[in-house]
Amino acid sequence: YLEAVRRLKSEGHRFPRTIHMTFVPDEEVGGHKGMELFVKRPEFQALRAGFALDEGLANPTDAFTVFYSERSPWWIRVTSTGKPGHASRFIEDTAAEKLHKVVNSILAFREKERQRLQANPHLKEGAVTSVNLTKL
Structure with missing residues (x-):
């Protein structure tokens, strides 16, 4: 301006x-x-x-x-807990595995909205929901 x-x-x-x-x-x-x-x-x-x-x-x-x-x-805070472990073993049910599922869900929704915007020439930015994962 x-x-x-x-x-x-x-x-x-x-x-x-x-x-x-x-x-x-x-x-x-x-x-x-x-x-x-x-x-x-x-x-x-x-x-x-x-x-x-x-x-x-x-x-x-x-x-x-x-x-x-x-x-x-919408500010969303996710806390992920899981089993601790040692680098020499593959530990099941870790916090990172659980968080991976959450991040993938968020990014899948973001991609769906991006594709919806690109597929419809009548839609403009702001007509779809934007999701920006900015901190991990």
Whole structure:
């Protein structure tokens, strides 16, 4: 947005309302400690905002997809326990074996959604469920 506003200003565009840019934390997880707190403040009310946009989805064209709702992140913590062992033996029922099944299930669902997106030209990013395993 900074670059877009910079270009609009440099090209001499004028708007009927003032453009306010806010940078708040927490938007990926619901904004409860960022935008939600800010909109309750008198400083926000004084802006008399007509509408707000977040970062949206990247698009290689000059089109901008507008969403009327937002997804909710699900943070899942999995604890896997199993039999301990020694490196000289193949121990059955280990924590890693159990965790392997969970990771495979998550990645299988992710792949199914990716294929659904690729198979349907009418679907756009955001129309399917994305799963990103970011920590192990």
